[in-house]
Amino acid sequence: MNWTAIWAIYRFEMARFVRTFLQSIISPVISTSLYFVVFGAAIGSRIDEVDGISYGAFIVPGLIMLTVMTQAISNASFGIYFPKFIGTIYELLSAPISFAEVILGYVGAAATKSLFIGVMILITATFFVDLTVQNWPAMLAFLVLTCTSFALLGFIIGIWASNFEQLQLVPLLVVTPLVFLGGSFYSISMLPEFWQKVALFNPVVYLISGFRWSFFGMADVPVMVSLLAIAGFTALCVLTVWWIFKTGWRIRA
Template sequence: MNWTAILAIYKFEMSRFFRTLLQSFISPVISTSLYFVVFGAAIGSRIDQVEGVSYGAFIVPGLIMLAVMTQSITNASFGIYFPKFIGTIYEVLSAPISFLEVVMGYVGAAATKALFIGAVILFTSSLFVELEIQHPIAMVGFMVLTCLSFALLGFIIGIWAKNFEQLQLVPLLIVTPLVFLGGSFYSISMLPPVWQTITLFNPVVYLISGFRWAFFGMADVPIGLSLLAIGGFTALCLVVIWWIFKTGWRIRS
């Protein structure tokens, strides 16, 4: 394993993040504050508790998942698309490093950025509501796995995209609606039975449910299914990336 090459890619990608650190820090704080004003104050005042948890605290895992998923995809997709756009990707492809080392550098940096945003939102949320994390190790584990898996998805999107508009297509039109419909701001047990069944086909449900379990010890689906879902999604993304590098699809052409 060429750790020097991995670290070089990682540092290069992280340098872009630190150049806009203030923007990266303020944006999630403002967004989280607005969510708490709208959902926590306006709607939360009409909802006493959800399964024994105050509504303001209940939406925190969903807010964090929404942010880390979109940030992971956005950072990873732009990180690999920009070298492809300006032509420097060929320098990476011609270097004596494997596709796994390339992926570890780009995806690792994107996941790190998303983790930072998640931590910022968690801290900001604690200023609005009282949080007690029952399973802190599981919480960190779920957040890390989510950042890594969606950074892998973003890496695929960055290779697939032919222009900057397509980079935002999946996060805005697919991921964000799935998060909103995946129980981020409500429990799926509150839905009619038919819609509960339909919602279970949304893969994001399993991620949010597992992450919420780490906070409050309750989940809409068994924790084992949540781990299986995120593990299977990560494995699928790795297989797709392996195929991309093997065939050179939209990289060498």
């Protein structure tokens, strides 16, 4: 394993993160604060508690998941697309490094960025609501797995995209709606029975449910099912990236 190459890619991507401090860190924190103000004031005044949990605290895991997913995809997709756009990806492909080392560098950096932002939002939430985490190891496990899996998804999107508009297509038209419909701001048990069954086909439900369980000890679906869902999604993304590098799809052409 060429750790020097991995570190070089990782350090380059993290340097870009620092250069865009306002966009990368301040913007998500401000957006999250606005969610607390709007949802806490508008909806929280009508919904005091959900399953014995104050509504303001209840939406924290959903807000973290929403931001972490979109940030992981955005950072990873742009990180690999930009070398394609300016042509420097051929230097990367001709370097004596394996595809695994390329993935570790780019995906590792994107996952680290989104993890840092997730922690920042968690800290910000404590200024608005009384929040406790019942199971820190589970919370960190779900957070790291989500950051990693969606960074892998972003890496795939960055390779697939042929222009900058396509980089935002999946996050805006697929991921964000799935998060909003996946119980980020409500429990699916509050839905009519038919729509509860429909919601179970939304993969994001399992991520948010498991992550919320680590905070409050309550979940819409069994925790082991949530873990299997995120593990399966991560494995699928890894296999897809392996196939991309094996075939050279959208890389060598």
